[in-house]
Amino acid sequence: xxxxxxxxxxxxxxxxxxxxxxxxxxxxxxxxxxxxxxxxxxxxxxxxxxxxxxxxxxxxxxxxxxxxxxxxxxxxxxxxxxxxxxxxxxxxxxxxxxxxxxxxxxxxxxxx
Amino acid sequence: xxxxxxxxxxxxxxxxxxxxxxxxxxxxxxxxxxxxxxxxxxxxxxxxxxxxxxxxxxxxxxxxxxxxxxxxxxxxxxxxxxxxxxxxxxxxxxxxxxxxxxxxxxxxxxxxx
Numbered sequence: 001x002x003x004x005x006x007x008x009x010x011x012x013x014x015x016x017x018x019x020x021x022x023x024x025x026x027x028x029x030x031x032x033x034x035x036x037x038x039x040x041x042x043x044x045x046x047x048x049x050x051x052x053x054x055x056x057x058x059x060x061x062x063x064x065x066x067x068x069x070x071x072x073x074x075x076x077x078x079x080x081x082x083x084x085x086x087x088x089x090x091x092x093x094x095x096x097x098x099x100x101x102x103x104x105x106x107x108x109x110x111x112x
Numbered sequence: 113x114x115x116x117x118x119x120x121x122x123x124x125x126x127x128x129x130x131x132x133x134x135x136x137x138x139x140x141x142x143x144x145x146x147x148x149x150x151x152x153x154x155x156x157x158x159x160x161x162x163x164x165x166x167x168x169x170x171x172x173x174x175x176x177x178x179x180x181x182x183x184x185x186x187x188x189x190x191x192x193x194x195x196x197x198x199x200x201x202x203x204x205x206x207x208x209x210x211x212x213x214x215x216x217x218x219x220x221x222x223x224x225x
Binding site for chain 2: 034036041042043044045046049088090097098099100101102103104105
């Protein structure tokens, strides 16, 4: 079983839609959860990060962590064509260095 | 957000050759990382570097790879005797004081022919 699973999509939505992106994980040692956005042939760009469970909101973006289900989500409200990118979840364990474990990424296209 | 530059942006090399990929953080940071992303696959951790030595490395980071910070600013990844399967995007990342905050450079696309 992979440590971090993410549906690769592709996901296509109309402009203005609410987008839900998800990752599941198998290792309960993960405590730090990040979402990155990656445009084609560019480096990942940090969007959001949370520690342990709960929600965090930043503008149109909301990150949720449900540790009991080992499930994390990123919601994008009022999606824009400029949100079209690949979204990567990443996780870090509490006690073992600073290695990030990435999902495979979900490709999102927002259609004008 | 901290800035990171990487050179070259694209490197083409023949199998068996050595390549050096460079990362230049704009300001001083303590933690440096190299990640690899084979086309269409996930970003994979290679190595972390703290206080001028390797602090953690993955199974991918075998004797073929080495890292150093030769002049106190640049951070380099050397790949000896490249193989076809080394073709990938290589990302440098830096970490600020926050534990979550790894910032990635634009990457070097390595093509081994």
